[in-house]
Amino acid sequence: MKLGIGIGWRPEIAAEVEALTGVDWVEVVAENLCADHLPDSLVRLRERGVTVVPHGVSLGLGGADRPDAERLAGLAARAELLGTPLVTEHIAFVRAGGPLTASPRLEAGHLLPVPRTWDALDVLCENVAIAQDALPVPLALENIAALVSWPDEELTEGQFLAELVERTGVRLLIDVANLHTNHVNLGQDPAKALDELPVEAIAYVHVAGGVEKNGVWHDTHAHPVTAPVLDVLAELRSRVDPPGVLLERDDAFPPGAELAAELETIRGTLRAAGGPSGARTETGTGTGTGTGMTVPSAPARPGARDRTAVAQTALLSALVAGTPAPEGFDHRRLRVQSRALATKRADVVAKVAPELPEILGDGYRAAFLDYARSRPMSDGYRRDALDFVERILVHGGLPDPVAQRLLTHWWEDRSGPRPPSRTTRIVRAARAVLAGK
Secondary structure, three states, X not given: OOOEEEEEOOHHHHHHHHHOOOOOEEEEEHHHOXXXXXXXXXXXXXXXXXXXXXXXXXXXXXXXXXXXXXXXXXXXXXXXXXXXXOEEEEOOEEXXXXXXXXXXXXXXXXXXOOOOOHHHHHHHHHHHHHHHHHOOOOEEEEOOOOOOOOOOOOOOHHHHHHHHHHHHOOEEEEEHHHHHHHHHHHOOOHHHHHHHOOHHHEEEEEEOOOEEEXXXXXXXXXXXXXXXXXXXXXXXXXXXXOOEEEEOOOOOOOOHHHHHHHHHHHHHHHHHHOOOOOOXXXXXXXXXXXXXXXXXXXXXXXXXXXXXXXXXXXXXXXXXXXXXXXXXXXXXXXXXXXXXXXHHHHHHHHHHXXXXXXXXXXXXXXXXXXXXXXXXXXXXXXXXXXXXXXXXXXOOOOOOHHHHHHHHHHHHHHOOOOOHHHHHHHHHHHHHHHHHO
């Protein structure tokens, strides 16, 4: 299926996206949609014949656990609601710990790289097969950007992706901005990765902006697309004509005219790069490597899940819980990644619960980062917001009585049923502070 040129749909730019000309399709974050109701903007786009593709961010198919059945069912429901030709996710892990390691469950709140080892590949392939069986349409997986690399990896990125496609028949979503990120941060050659991966399996391509700080490239999706990223897009186009290319933007949204200009730059890059004589012009979105058939995947080798679980839990614990860095990792890069995760938590919680920055004012970010250093996320951003406020209320509250009262009311309105002992402790602490005022 030929998708064409698309853009990531976000509520903040819904009107701008609708007004853009020459947009063939849009991509929407699956977890931001209700399973039984679409925003009016997406309804109008679909009525105009614009394809909408749901893009998942929370399955964690590269994690040691088997995919969560409820999350898979939610992604399947959104695919049905949208009438989409495919769904997409990431080659990443987003949580660790739990029963496989007999340790507390940890959430990264971010996409973290899978070690390119045979163990991790076995686990990923088995998880992908489970997901493919649960979804009503084909699945494509995206390569991610990374700030850290695993020691003692056994495959290159291109080899890892080629093996994944060979074993499962899954399609690929190639993010050229992520290839550039890994070039700057990890020294990986984008051209080599493109040479090694099966370009005929590409379902579509992501293009996004970022920024370099102190020698580290941050894949922000909040800056204009840079020339080096467009160069990687041209490299890819010289090998294959991808069925779709999409511009991603997740923050610091520019006016519609700037989005239109970036889309035109992408079109120009594709036209100028052309392609080799006889290159494929369409790769399709079927579930097999050109056959439309799912390729059976062998089960993971004995112990692969346990070994992967231990390794991923050790890394995530170092990033979010302050435990010692696992052997072989770059400690400086781990500190950068850890700060980035905490900052992202603060930013997302501010969006999920915008009342908190309003109540806490300029002190919000410092207070949240202090909380994040001692409290790893365990159950999503809404729970994180509640836990953050509970910590403030239990540990002395706020000096401003008005802010204290607003924060207490916010927590009481949103906390819902909680275990009696903890609820009693928190409410009593909050009321004691109020009474003292």
